[in-house]
Amino acid sequence: MTHxxxxxxxxxxxxxxxxxxxxxxxALSACGSDKxxxxxxxxxxxxxxxxxxxxVGPLSPADAQALATMTARLGEYVDLHTKIERSMPKLPKExxxxxxxxxxxxxxxxxxxxxxxxxxxxxxTPEARPVIERLLAxxxxxxxxxxxxxxxxxxxxxxxxxxxxxxxxxxPDTVPLTTVPxxxxxTLPKLTEDLEYRFIGDSLILLDVHAHVVADFIEHAIPK
Amino acid sequence: xGVIMRMRNWSLIxxxxxxxxxxxxxxxxxxTGATVAQAFQAPAESPLTLPNQDGSFKFAVLGDFGTGAQxxxxxxxxxAAVQKRFKYELVVTVGDNLYGSQRPQDFxxxxxxxxxxxxxxxxxxxxxxxxxxxxxxxxxxxFNMDGKLYYTFKPKxxxxxxxxxxxxxxxxxxxxLDKELAASNDDWKIVFFHHPLYSxxxxxxxxxxxxxxxxxxxxxxxxxxxxxxHDHFYERIKPQMGIAYFVVGxxxxxxxxxxxxxxxxxxxxxxxxxxxxxxxxxxxxxxxDAISRLGKTVDSGVITRRNIKP
Numbered sequence: 001m002t003h004x005x006x007x008x009x010x011x012x013x014x015x016x017x018x019x020x021x022x023x024x025x026x027a028l029s030a031c032g033s034d035k036x037x038x039x040x041x042x043x044x045x046x047x048x049x050x051x052x053x054x055x056v057g058p059l060s061p062a063d064a065q066a067l068a069t070m071t072a073r074l075g076e077y078v079d080l081h082t083k084i085e086r087s088m089p090k091l092p093k094e095x096x097x098x099x100x101x102x103x104x105x106x107x108x109x110x111x112x113x114x115x116x117x118x119x120x121x122x123x124x125t126p127e128a129r130p131v132i133e134r135l136l137a138x139x140x141x142x143x144x145x146x147x148x149x150x151x152x153x154x155x156x157x158x159x160x161x162x163x164x165x166x167x168x169x170x171x172p173d174t175v176p177l178t179t180v181p182x183x184x185x186x187t188l189p190k191l192t193e194d195l196e197y198r199f200i201g202d203s204l205i206l207l208d209v210h211a212h213v214v215a216d217f218i219e220h221a222i223p224k
Numbered sequence: 225x226g227v228i229m230r231m232r233n234w235s236l237i238x239x240x241x242x243x244x245x246x247x248x249x250x251x252x253x254x255x256t257g258a259t260v261a262q263a264f265q266a267p268a269e270s271p272l273t274l275p276n277q278d279g280s281f282k283f284a285v286l287g288d289f290g291t292g293a294q295x296x297x298x299x300x301x302x303x304a305a306v307q308k309r310f311k312y313e314l315v316v317t318v319g320d321n322l323y324g325s326q327r328p329q330d331f332x333x334x335x336x337x338x339x340x341x342x343x344x345x346x347x348x349x350x351x352x353x354x355x356x357x358x359x360x361x362x363x364x365x366x367f368n369m370d371g372k373l374y375y376t377f378k379p380k381x382x383x384x385x386x387x388x389x390x391x392x393x394x395x396x397x398x399x400x401l402d403k404e405l406a407a408s409n410d411d412w413k414i415v416f417f418h419h420p421l422y423s424x425x426x427x428x429x430x431x432x433x434x435x436x437x438x439x440x441x442x443x444x445x446x447x448x449x450x451x452x453x454h455d456h457f458y459e460r461i462k463p464q465m466g467i468a469y470f471v472v473g474x475x476x477x478x479x480x481x482x483x484x485x486x487x488x489x490x491x492x493x494x495x496x497x498x499x500x501x502x503x504x505x506x507x508x509x510x511x512x513d514a515i516s517r518l519g520k521t522v523d524s525g526v527i528t529r530r531n532i533k534p
Contacts, residue, residue: 173325
């Protein structure tokens, strides 16, 4: 409980300092657009972000600009995904596993066809990739880093070698969906509900949730 | 001296065998529960401390279960055995409903087959999603999520449950929770989700950021009970701000000895075997039993609902 009180005081003191940032993030999320927005440049540490907000930082204006290239690509991907999904029969709210699987594979096929020439770096752009790696390094290099790494690796029941990563392929059925700790989610750019971050081994995966397709990945994203 | 040494050796061997037996996991791997469960002999009826009154609301709690391994099936058998005597009508799941692959056959081997007896008895499962769950599970009819990642339902006139998606506690969800809790005038408000606000888990422990986001709402709106998983054991937390917290991440996965007893949070912990929780609401009281895979009642108690006037 002492820890919690300290943290509360900390947030109480810092709320003024981060108020503007929080307001900016809230304003962005209130826009109601499905397309992720380019994150604003901020010097705030993720550790001090409001608990329900994802904040990308600390970022220089150059880093923010680099990440903006990724969020633009994310937006394009989500637009494509949404367009394809809308063309398909809607999954009932009380579906059988077979219906879920059929729907997923049908969407997977269409997404793969629509992105037939997709390659690594299409979404995690060359500009954004070093920023992502640096952000992850800050998380895994922090006081909880070792524990976070153990948590991710421990619950990955298949050896990393079991999956050869290929962009625009189905997420391997033999590889469990691993933990993505809140600290990581808080640090990386926010995604829409169609996408999520996962890890396979030490690689960061951008997973199309509905299609179960690897949209992009960064190898060796978790620092040793 | 030699006799003492031999005794020590035998003690060590016995202890080692006991640890291997309780851990059990290594023997499970690769074996489907359907075949092995037949060989498992659940013990005779274990004593329940629950009132088991006619007309009361009865439910169970299960978390971190969908492994498809032998032990999951054995606990499922135990749940079915208890349900025959204690007619709970629903099970809330606190996430990690399916581990590993989540193909149609996995829904069968990790959910539909082990809990067939319960499903056949008309017991409904209401799921929340954990960090290992595919979001598409929300469409699975047996999980009764109505296609939503977070939702609320009212199984009894004075009881309301709130299921959260604790992996992504986005502002929209917190806003939704605020609104739903404020609108509920039910005597019992019970919230369930995956990541625990309080846990003595050496592996994961308390999720402080989530706590900061939702605990003020729980306190403000008279939430009485919070159910979570994620850490693979059973733990009843000492009441926090008047709220009863349970970690029930012991439905299939198990992390033996993972409760950090020095956390100061534990009212009762059980981390040597799988367990689920059975509960009964009678008026202002909620009675609960935590029951192990072998049918032992490893914890029990009664909670009085919160009733703080604004």
